[in-house]
Amino acid sequence: MGPKRQPTLDEVAARAGVSRSAASRVINNARHVSQAKREAVERAVAELGFVPNPAARALANQQVGAVVLALSHHDPALFTDPFFAQIILGVNAELEKTELELLLVLADTAQGQTRLQRILRSRRADGVMLMALHGDDPLAALADQHDIPVVFGGRPLHAEPRWYVDADNRGGSRLATEHVIGLGRRHVAVITGQMDTEAATARHRGYLDAMAVAGLDPARVEHSDFTEPGGAAAMTRLLAVHPEVDAVVAGSDAIAAGALRALKAHGRTVPGDVAVVGFDDLQTALHTDPQLTTVHQPVHGLGRELAKMLLSLIAGEQPHPLILPTRLVRRASA
Template sequence: MATMEGTRRRRATVNDVAIEAGVSRGTVSRVLNGQRYVSDDARAAIDAAIAKVGFVPNRAARSLVVQRSQAVGLIVHEPHSLFVEDPNIASILLGANSALSEADYQMACLIADSARDVDRLTHYLSGGLIDGVIVVSARVGDPITRAVRDLGLPAAFVGHPRDLGSAAYAAIDNRNAAREITTRLIGTGRRRVGMIAAALDRDSGADRLAGFVDALGGDFDPSLVQRIPLYSYSDGQAGMRALLERAPDIDGIFASSDAVAAGAMEVLQSSGRSIPGDVGVVGFDDSSWALRCDPPLSTVHQPATELGRAAAESVLRQLAGADPEPIVLECPVVWRASA
């Protein structure tokens, strides 16, 4: 009986293609590397030869020649728990991967949960294993942002930390959107409106709080703002409990994400408050959390998939020689029964 090794077909080489096409190896290499100065007849003969002998280009070898890995890293600077819980991160990832796949690039997903992760990623970025990066949830003064800048990597950020300088980003106008949905909540007749404000070390969290303050103007009461660390369901629960202890007469809540709002609604309903009868609640994201709430959550639509795609396309344009540029997408209010 023949062994597997004995029956395995030999992999076709550039030399096989050259012999079949009747051209030199150098001519085949120029075609494979996208170079000019090859006649149409020679190209046609080489294409036919590739199909006939079953030649598959060795990407690893080609990357050594063109100094490209054909890979882009997507860095998520969030705890592991939030990476699993937050549907926006998944949507950003899918949008980015779709754009990269269409350009024949591979996406490498990298998570920074701790200072050790940040150090490890910084060393990884300097190793030439990826051509560019998409960064999600960067903070002001983020060491990953600094490493990307120092290495001169083509990069695009999802969000807009204030220290990005001229770096490319894809973002929404968090401040105006927060102002708009808070104003609409106030317009339903609420008089004691508070906020559960998450992730204030990021531009998204800080801008949503600023929009809330804008909407309330002279009626803003800082005691009705509860700060929490993350855009998470459990932090929303903890924030709502703290607000109820401090202001049991609260009748409106702007939660800075849908997951936070869902946690707040669970606490309100467990305490005997009806929604929207006793307390109106609004969120931010228009994620799957919004429709899982009962009643369905009024929120701001964040186009997470489109943000991921826009960031990936920005990196690809930079790899092709274009200058970095900002991209700002629309984020309309979606009004439902929770307010």
């Protein structure tokens, strides 16, 4: 007869009726846990005979009860951007299951980066989530500079971090391009986001993948900045150089909304003359005329998984990187 199987943390959490992260914090004697949760977990531990991991307990004993969401972004429009709003809501929804506080740091400027470094050096946070990194952003090196869990929301352009949550940007853009090619469009253009981001470059690669398989010319390319005004300007430039364009694969819903506005201003009908596909599937896609066919990425889910991965690291576990699936949502624009 073999040794008795040890119960898992998930089993303890299920028996106690609490989240996995809450069970971990109680077991590891972490602070900021309600008395009711603590008592429920302690009962479950006794009933199941659970033995805590000493290394995880040592880490948890040093916790201060807060985590940071750092955005390499300082544009005032950030707080009206539906993408970042959904990310923050997703992160907050997962943290509400714990007693951890959320600190939001805008770290695109030297002052913001200094503030974040000060927080980390003084150990005023148990972990960090990083979002919206561009190019060789110095924030990408945080994981190597500090003895603190760091999770990336979206991969940096020139690095492969150990822990990240991302969407299948390349596959989603390939789906969008294949869709308009399947509609019979042969002069397919792409309007990318900022090419110093991994998301934009991956979506461009997805467009190139589909165009190569179809044997079509991928030279109709313009760049934008993930905004509606940027999309409108890029579409205007495309029409000036490539008036034959009959489909546009946009790097975001905001870019696509700008493209729709420019096409209308130039007397082009959608989808009659030009089919348009966005990327994100945010509320913007429902409020354009016509409504956007777009690639859905689970933005709220990305925020939740980002927080979940960080909580797992704080608990002393070793999660795997995660790529969330994307899918095409068909509406009137293509």
